Amino acid sequence: MNTYGGRISGQRLATLLGSWRRGSRQGAVALASAIELQVLDGHLPVGTQLPAERELAEALGASRTLIGAALDRLRENGLVASRRGAGSWVTSPRSEGSAPIYPTETEDIDLVCASAPAVPGMINAVDAARRLLVDELGGTGYGERGLLVLRERLAQRYTERGLPTSPAQIMITNGAHHAFVLALRMLANPGDRVLVEQPTYPNTLEAIRAAHALPVPVALGEDGWDFEGIEAALRQAAPRLAYLILDFHNPTGLRMDDAGRERLAALLTKARTSVVVDETLVELDFTNAVAPRPFAAGDWSILVGTSSKSHWGGLRIGWMRASEDVLARLSSARFGLDLGSPVFEQLVLSELLADPEPLRRRREGIRQQRDALADAVRAYCPEWTFRFPGGGFWLWCKLPEPMSTRLAVAAASRGVLLAPGSRFGAHGGLERWIRLPFSQPPDRLDEAMRRISLAAESVRGGTQAVPVT
16 A cells, blocks of 8 residues: 555545535544545555644534544544644554654655556445455356456457457456566567567566567657668568557657557568557546557457556456457467466456546546656756656656666665666666656655755766755
8 A cells, every 4th residue: 555645635635525424413424434435445545644623624614523523433443543743644453553654865765666556446346346256156266368247348448449359359367567478478489589669668678588589679769669660670680579568658658649550560560570569558548639549460469458557556457459369379378377367356357447437537646646747857857858748657757968877876875766767778778768657646756856856966976956845
C-alpha cells in the first residue's frame, strides 16, 4: 500500500465522499463508513493527512460534533490516528497509530518503479469476484487460455477499438512481460536476433539476453520512429522477432499514428518478421482524441497488455491477442513455464473491466500528477527539456550534458531513486536522458525534483543550489 498520501483538503474529501448522509440520527456512522470505504478503495492511502475538524465541517455542511463523533469511530476501528499538534491521519490496524509519513531528507522517493496504487473500486470488484468464485470452485482451476468471461471482455475492447476479435484470440497471462517471454520462448532460439527500439523497456532487454538471443536496436528520434532504420535492420539483420511499444512508449512517451502503423505493418509483413506489440500503456490516454487502431500485421503479430498500469500491479494479470493458430502454439510452449493464471484475480479484473469509472478516475489522477511533475521540472531544472506526453506514466527528460548515471548516483545520496538513461539502451549510452515517472502524489513529486535539482548542481559542479520553497 502507498504509505504517503500527502494532505487532502476538506473540499476534496467532500467530493470523494459524495452523498454519504443516511439521516441525521446516523450521521456520524454514515460519515465514518463513507471515509472507511475511501480508505479501503485506495483513495485515502495510509499516511494521508485529514483536514481539521472545522475545515471538514464547513466543506460537508455538518456540525463539528458530528465530525468529531465520526473520527472517534474511525479511531476505535484503527483507521485514523490523531496526535495533539499533528492533527489526524489515515492509518491501519497494522500500523499501530504511527504518525503520518512525510518525505523527509532521509526518506527514499522511488522514481524507478513506475506504478500506482490500486484504482478506486478495487474492494467492490474483489467483493463481486468473491461471490462469482463459487461457480469456479467445482472445476480444477487450471486453464492455459484463461476464464471465458475475462477473454470476452478483453475481446470486446479490441473490437471497439477497431480490431475485430473473438475470445478464442485471447490468452490470459501473468502480465505483459510474461506474455512477451512466452512469445520469445516460442519464436526465438539462442543466437537469433530480436529487433527493439532504442531506448526501450529494460526488462525486455534482460529477457532477450536470458534467452541467449541478440537485441538489434533501432534508434528512436525525438519526433518518432525511424522507418528507414527499421527497414535496414530487417533487411540486414533478419531478426526472427520484433518487440515494439507504439502507445506512450516506454520511456519516451511517443505514440505512433495510423499512417506510421500501416507503414510499419508493411515493412514487417514484407520481411516476414513476427512482432510483439506491447500495449501496457494504451489505456492511460489523457486526451480526447481518437486513438490509433490496434496494430495488425498478418497472422504473426501479437498484442500484449496488462492490468498493472491501468488498474493495479498486484493483480499480476495480463493477456495476449493473436490468431488462434499462434495461441495454439503458445499454449504448448506455456507448459514449460506455468500452468495458467490465478482464477480469483481474473474474476477481479473482469469485474473492473465491466465498470469504466475506476479507469476514468485513474486517468484523471495520473494526468494531474503528470502536470505536477512537468511544473516541478520546469521550476527546479528549467534547462531540462521534454516532450509533454498525451498519456502514459513518465517524462523522458533531455539533460544539458551527458550525466545521467552520475545524476542517478548523486540523487540516491539525497534519497531519490532514479533509473539512468543507460538502463534503457541495448548497449548502454543515453547519458543525456533520464526517465521521470509521475506515479507519486504531486507534493512528493515536487520534493523529489527539489532533491534532484540539488543532485544535478553537485554533478555539474555548480555552487548555487535551488533554494527550498
